Amino acid sequence: MEFRDDALILDKPPNGLDELVLDVTGILDRVGIEYVVVSGYVAVLLGRARATEDIDVITDRFDESTADDLVDGLQDAGYWGSAMSLDRLYETLSDGLPVRIAEEGHRVPSVECKFAADEYDKASLHDTLAVRLGGEEFVIGSLELQIAYKLDMGAERDYEDALYLHELLEPTLNTSKLESYVERLGVEAEYDELKRT
Structure with a gap:
């Protein structure tokens, strides 16, 4: 894993989840839809x-x-x-509900797609990082926002995702950006605990 030319380069063969992401995001790109991949998959990807x-x-x-396209x-x-x-x-999507997309005949794994609904969804769309994997590229949300948002979600698995990402990426993170997101989300105590771990 290395950061180069404003992108995260992953030197690993894509697994089944990665291939699903590459395929579906490739379709979004071809149709001209702005998107961002967020949440737990980002930790799994890394x-x-x-x-x-x-x-x-x-x-x-x-x-x-x-949508028809x-x-x-x-x-x-x-x-x-x-x-x-x-x-x-x-x-x-217009009703504010997510759509689950999977290979025909299967329920999982799936891509859960939704319209940006709040300021953090919109921030994710505009504060992104390109990922290059298997000769292809897709877009994930800012790693700093991913960590802060995971702390805000509150479940044990979310905290563990945030801790994993922070420990893995600490030397490359923009600390002032991360702390700004932490403050906006009101998770200063959780962030202090994460730093002490």
């Missing part, structure tokens, strides 16, 4: 040994015509809506 069945993807809002691209590539029909993708 080597944390834990199970995850879904990959969280936040997108900028797009119109119904773009996305549905066509996903269906052509062998994906379906594992919780509801992809034909209802735009309606579901």
